[in-house]
Amino acid sequence: MHIAIAFLGDTVGSVGRSAATAAARRLREQGVRLVIANGENARNGSGLSPDNLRELLRGGIDAVTLGDHWVKDRQIVPFIEDPTQPVLRPANLSPHAPGKRIVRIGLEGAPTLYVLTVLGRLFMPLPADSPFAAIDREISAIPERDAIVIVEIHAEATSEKQAVAWHCLRNWCRDDAPRVVAVLGTHTHVATADARLLDHVLAAQTDVGMCGPQRSVIGRDVSATLDAMVRQMPAPLEVASEDPRAQGAIVRIDTLMRRAAAIEPVDLSV
Numbered sequence: 001m002h003i004a005i006a007f008l009g010d011t012v013g014s015v016g017r018s019a020a021t022a023a024a025r026r027l028r029e030q031g032v033r034l035v036i037a038n039g040e041n042a043r044n045g046s047g048l049s050p051d052n053l054r055e056l057l058r059g060g061i062d063a064v065t066l067g068d069h070w071v072k073d074r075q076i077v078p079f080i081e082d083p084t085q086p087v088l089r090p091a092n093l094s095p096h097a098p099g100k101r102i103v104r105i106g107l108e109g110a111p112t113l114y115v116l117t118v119l120g121r122l123f124m125p126l127p128a129d130s131p132f133a134a135i136d137r138e139i140s141a142i143p144e145r146d147a148i149v150i151v152e153i154h155a156e157a158t159s160e161k162q163a164v165a166w167h168c169l170r171n172w173c174r175d176d177a178p179r180v181v182a183v184l185g186t187h188t189h190v191a192t193a194d195a196r197l198l199d200h201v202l203a204a205q206t207d208v209g210m211c212g213p214q215r216s217v218i219g220r221d222v223s224a225t226l227d228a229m230v231r232q233m234p235a236p237l238e239v240a241s242e243d244p245r246a247q248g249a250i251v252r253i254d255t256l257m258r259r260a261a262a263i264e265p266v267d268l269s270v
C-alpha cells in the first residue's frame, strides 16, 4: 500500500499561511493523507505565534516545523514543549533549549511516522550541534523499530543538505531499525530542481521552496529589499503580497517496504 505525504516549505507571513492552508485542502482532495509545513516565517516573516499555529492547524496542516527563527516569538515555547501540540523545534540546538525535538504521528494502516528537523551549520546565523549526530541520536531513541521517519534539513548550503540525505541513506535505510523515507530541505525559500529517489528508497530534495509571495526577494518586498541591498539603508523588510504560491513536495511511501516510491515537487498557485 502507498500513502502520500506532503511537506510544504517555509510559510511566509499571512500570504504564506493562506497559501499553505489552501494547498493543504487541495492536496487532500488529491488523496494526500498528511500535510506538514515549515512555519518559521509565519509571523509576518519571522517566527511563529500561537495564533499562527492555530490558523495552520485549523487550515489542515497536521504538523508544523521550525528553523533558525524558531523562537522569534517566545510565546510559542509552551506549545513546542507541549507533547500534544504537533509543533517542534530543530533537534540540534543547545541541550538547554526548551521544546520537542521530534514528533510522533499515528497514521491508520501505516507504520508510525516521526518527523524531525535539524539545522545546518554552514553559513547559518544560529549556533547548532552536528545535524548528523542529532539525527542519529533522535532516530536511535525511537521505540518502534518499524517506524518511518521524515527528516527536514533546514540549511543554507546545498552541499550540507545533500550530505544529510546521503547520511540518512547510509545509516537509516535498514530493515532492523526505523527507516528514513525522505530528507527534505528548507530555509532558502527557493525550490531546487533535484527531487529524486536515492538508491530507489529515500526521497530527497535539496530545498522544497516557500509558501508565500513569489514576486519578492525570498518573500520580502522587492523595493524595500533593493533599498537595503543597493543603497545599504537599513529598512523594515515587509512581506510582499503578489503571486502567492505554495511550494513543497509530495512523497509517496510504500508502507509495506517502508521506503519512498516517488517524490513530486508541489508548486501551486493559490
Ligand SMILES: [Fe+2]
Binding pocket: 040, 067, 068, 069, 154, 187
Ligand atoms: Fe530559516
Ligand SMILES: [Fe+2]
Binding pocket: 010, 040, 041, 067, 187, 188, 189
Ligand atoms: Fe525561512
